Amino acid sequence: MxxxxxxxxxxxxxxxxxxxxxxxxxxxxxxxxxxxxxxxxxxxxxxxxxxxxxxxxxxxxxxxxxxxxxxxxxxxxxxxxxxxxxxxxxxxxxxxxxxxxxxxxxxxxxxxxxxxxxxxxxxxxxxxxxxxxxxxxxxxxxxxxxxxxxxxxxxxxxxxxxxxxxxxxxxxxxxxxxxxxxxxxxxxxxxxxxxxxxxxxxxxxxxxxxxxxxxxxxxxxxxxxxxxxxxxxxxxxxxxxxxxxxxxxxxxxxxxxxxxxxxxxxxxxxxxxxxxxxxxxxxxxxxxxxxxxxxxxxxxxxxxxxxxxxxxxxxxxxxxxxxxxxxxxxxxxxxxxxxxxxxxxxxxxxxxxxPPPPADAADSAAMKKVRTIFDQLRDGTLDRGLLTEDADFYFTPVVLADFKASLAPLGKISDFTQMGKSRLRGGFVNRNFRVTFADRAVGISTYAEPGDGGRIEQFLVAQVQK
The missing domain is CATH 3.40.710.10 (DD-peptidase/beta-lactamase superfamily)
Structure with a gap:
């Protein structure tokens, strides 16, 4: 890759x-x-x-x-x-x-x-x-x-x-x-x-x-x-x-x-x-x-x-x-x-x-969906109807447990921002986000099917520099 x-x-x-x-x-x-x-x-x-x-x-x-x-x-x-x-x-x-x-x-x-x-x-x-x-x-x-x-x-x-x-x-x-x-x-x-x-x-x-x-x-x-x-x-x-x-x-x-x-x-x-x-x-x-x-x-x-x-x-x-x-x-x-x-x-x-570029209307709509999934994962829940077959395959019980155990304690979100522009790859739209908490930040890397109702193909979270 x-x-x-x-x-x-x-x-x-x-x-x-x-x-x-x-x-x-x-x-x-x-x-x-x-x-x-x-x-x-x-x-x-x-x-x-x-x-x-x-x-x-x-x-x-x-x-x-x-x-x-x-x-x-x-x-x-x-x-x-x-x-x-x-x-x-x-x-x-x-x-x-x-x-x-x-x-x-x-x-x-x-x-x-x-x-x-x-x-x-x-x-x-x-x-x-x-x-x-x-x-x-x-x-x-x-x-x-x-x-x-x-x-x-x-x-x-x-x-x-x-x-x-x-x-x-x-x-x-x-x-x-x-x-x-x-x-x-x-x-x-x-x-x-x-x-x-x-x-x-x-x-x-x-x-x-x-x-x-x-x-x-x-x-x-x-x-x-x-x-x-x-x-x-x-x-x-x-x-x-x-x-x-x-x-x-x-x-x-x-x-x-x-x-x-x-x-x-x-x-x-x-x-x-x-x-x-x-x-x-x-x-x-x-x-x-x-x-x-x-x-x-x-x-x-x-x-x-x-x-x-x-x-x-x-x-x-x-x-x-x-x-x-x-x-x-x-x-x-x-x-x-x-x-x-x-x-x-x-x-x-x-x-x-x-510096990151500003988000457009489609990016703003996508951010709402990403925020929803992020909040679900912190709670240990996940609406699998929002996911493609591959993303559903990725989120095993072990993966879900790791997401909840590591994300839930992070506390209140102070900032949720898209980083860079959206782009097409592999038939999906790639968008990346930065989530800031009091003492740390995480990045979210997503791929989604094109269109307003596009399902999520990838939703990965990793620690980044605050």
Whole structure:
């Protein structure tokens, strides 16, 4: 998955134009303190952090509990980076284009048959999320089918043969499905597995050790965790094999991901024009853009350019931000998919702010429904008529008990606010909210069917910074 919607990316507000190479002892102490404090307060078991400054890796360290069996945090342990992997899939297609084996302007049907609109979807539209293919995993939890192994073709058969959500190029909608198709094309054209191609062309030349996240389990590997609302931290049950593939299949350490960030800053491995293509925001047919390029988000905050992507796998969250003009980057990987520890750690390293936009009438109506469900969950009740089949499946007796036990004691609500804009994903409307109490705040991440009477597909609660 990706672009964890609970909180928005925030960016540096002020900094010198050039950085010293090494961290000072005071900076190192401050980073140690803020990571340790954030883990303790949020309940996130561990974090792996890497910092690039002056196009060099100047810091790489792991903190906390990486699994039930690992006795000490290991900075070289591979975390599941999930959708941060998308930029590598995009790079693979760019490299194949350089080899003359395909063009990003080719249509999907040239390589993969029987995909809806395949004769109108260009390969680059798979990479910039404008294909119109419906996302197969918009939820921030494991839905029912994820208990069973799947193949890329299985995902394509179920989701890529539905009617398109829009004409290719007309809208932007995050689509893991599009990246699965892109990965299949890489394998067909290169005649090798996606991971093998990336290893040969990118990872080995950069000294990166990357493995399939489905295999990054067991002794010696970080274990994923989660929470139901503000309940106890529990070991997360991994999804069955195959559910991320080219949309997010990679596991690596923060240090190794930082090596890729250095390559981006130095324009190494890929030709400079390919880096530029990846970082060029897509324009829709109406001329608008949201800043997304080929597997990365781009933007400018307070005069500072950034290239960014986040990721979410079962039990893991990741944030990777590159500041090209400052020759700097920050990578934060955590082994929980609950809360905002990964973003807060990045924010406290970078010091960022991003104000929320005002809500419209539809958002106001949605907020009333969300508030109703939130109040029900605090009381231990739930009108299941407001839920889709998947959301009904999610709210087991254990989940309901965790929600009530952790939310009921929070007391009087002082503020209930939507964070950011609503957006379409996977056939649902995503909205996120912040609920403030006297001594803490929580975030609510929701997906709902479109329309006034749309049922709730996702309703997740996690602690956020007050």
């Amino acid at each position: 990706t672009l964890r919607p609970l909180l928005s990316l925030a960016l540096l507000t002020a900094a010198p134009a050039a950085y010293a190479q090494a961290l000072t002892p005071a900076e190192t102490t401050q980073i140690d303190s803020l990571v340790t404090e954030t883990l303790a307060r949020t309940g996130a078991p561990s974090a792996s952090v890497a910092i690039v400054r002056g196009s060099q890796i100047v810091f790489a360290k792991a903190y906390g509990k990486q699994s039930e069996t690992m006795k000490a945090a290991n900075a070289d342990a591979p975390y599941q980076i999930a959708s941060v992997s998308k930029q590598f899939t995009a790079a693979a297609l760019l490299l194949l284009e350089n080899e003359g084996k395909l063009s990003l302007d080719d249509k999907v049907s040239k390589y993969i048959p029987d995909i809806t609109g395949g004769d109108t979807i260009a390969l680059r539209q798979l990479l910039n999320h404008t294909s119109g293919l419906q996302d197969y995993w918009p939820q921030d939890y494991s839905f029912k089918a994820m208990a069973t192994p799947v193949t890329p073709q299985g995902i394509v058969d179920r989701w890529a043969k539905k009617p398109l959500d829009f004409a290719p190029g007309a809208q932007w909608q995050y689509s893991n499905t599009g990246y699965v198709v892109a990965g299949m094309i890489v394998e067909k054209v290169s005649s090798e597995s996606l991971l093998s191609y990336l290893d040969r062309k990118i990872f080995k030349p950069l000294g990166i050790k990357a493995i399939d996240q489905d295999l990054a389990v067991g002794p010696g590997y970080p274990q994923g965790y989660g929470r139901n609302a503000l309940g106890p931290v529990r070991v997360a049950t991994p999804a069955a094999h195959g559910w991320l593939f080219a949309a997010g299949e990679l596991s690596m350490s923060a240090r190794d991901l930082a090596k890729w960030n250095v390559a981006r800053l130095n324009r190494a491995i890929l030709p400079p024009e390919d880096w530029a293509a990846q970082e060029t925001a897509v324009r829709l047919t109406d001329g608008s853009t949201n800043g997304y390029g080929l597997g990365v988000s781009t933007g400018n905050s307070n005069g500072r350019r950034y290239i960014e992507h986040s990721g979410e796998a079962v039990g893991f969250l990741s944030e990777n931000i590159v500041f090209p003009d400052e020759k700097a980057a920050v990578t934060v990987l955590v082994n929980t998919w609950s809360g905002d520890a990964y973003q807060e750690i990045a924010q406290r390293i970078i010091k960022t702010v991003l």
